[in-house]
Amino acid sequence: MIYQYYERMNTCTTKGAKALRPDLLAGMAEALQALAHADRLRILDVLDRKGSLPVHELVRVTALGQAVISGHLARMRRAGLVRADRKSREVWYAIANPHAVTILDCIRRKGTER
Amino acid sequence: MIYQYYERMNTCTTKGAKALRPDLLAGMAEALQALAHADRLRILDVLDRKGSLPVHELVRVTALGQAVISGHLARMRRAGLVRADRKSREVWYAIANPHAVTILDCIRRKGTER
């Protein structure tokens, strides 16, 4: 099918003959888990657009509670999806894993499909 | 950073000014959840390589229990990731959502990085 072929060419050509390593699969499953929440996708989207933001800005922009944002950021930090930098009182967050952006773009494309 | 730029160009250029719609984010979070398990990624990888397989073949290839495979397939079916086709006694599964393959390729690339 044409669409599928295009899809493949558009992303990656590393589908080899070898099965994926179990530890790689486990690691990726963890990263996907950390990604798989509407709030967290939203946070990543904002971070990707702005580059880097302090927590209170994310709270303001998303209108979610401070504890909720902080919890999501902690989860993504543990998974290596985002990185935190304290700047005096504030802690600025940014996306740390380019694959997160790849998947975000995948979602954005879906939003503009057809 | 060069790598990040390449990453973006290689996948999608639809990062617009508008925030992602909440229902789109919720749907994608669900799909990612359905994807986020080492066994399920493994199953999808096999399906992508072979195109389509009956359940007992997936059981044989992955060496996982029949109930486990069946459960994972049901979960992915509900999320629209795979499609099932009964052929007499067997039920053949195939990947139904091209985005799943995009993410798979993303993982494969990680497996061959550097």
Next chain:
DNA sequence: ATAATATATTGACATATCATGATATATCAA
């Protein structure tokens, strides 16, 4: 030291997920 701001963590509780073994359903063959 005290207060104010920014962020992180905790506890309680509800809900979702996972693995496993047992059982149920569907299809075909004899």
Next chain:
DNA sequence: TTGATATATCATGATATGTCAATATATTAT
């Protein structure tokens, strides 16, 4: 119908996740 094969679902308990309010920690200003 009976039996064999292929698949799906169920019941259970263990573990993880999500929410919310409260509290703790860190940093700066007074």
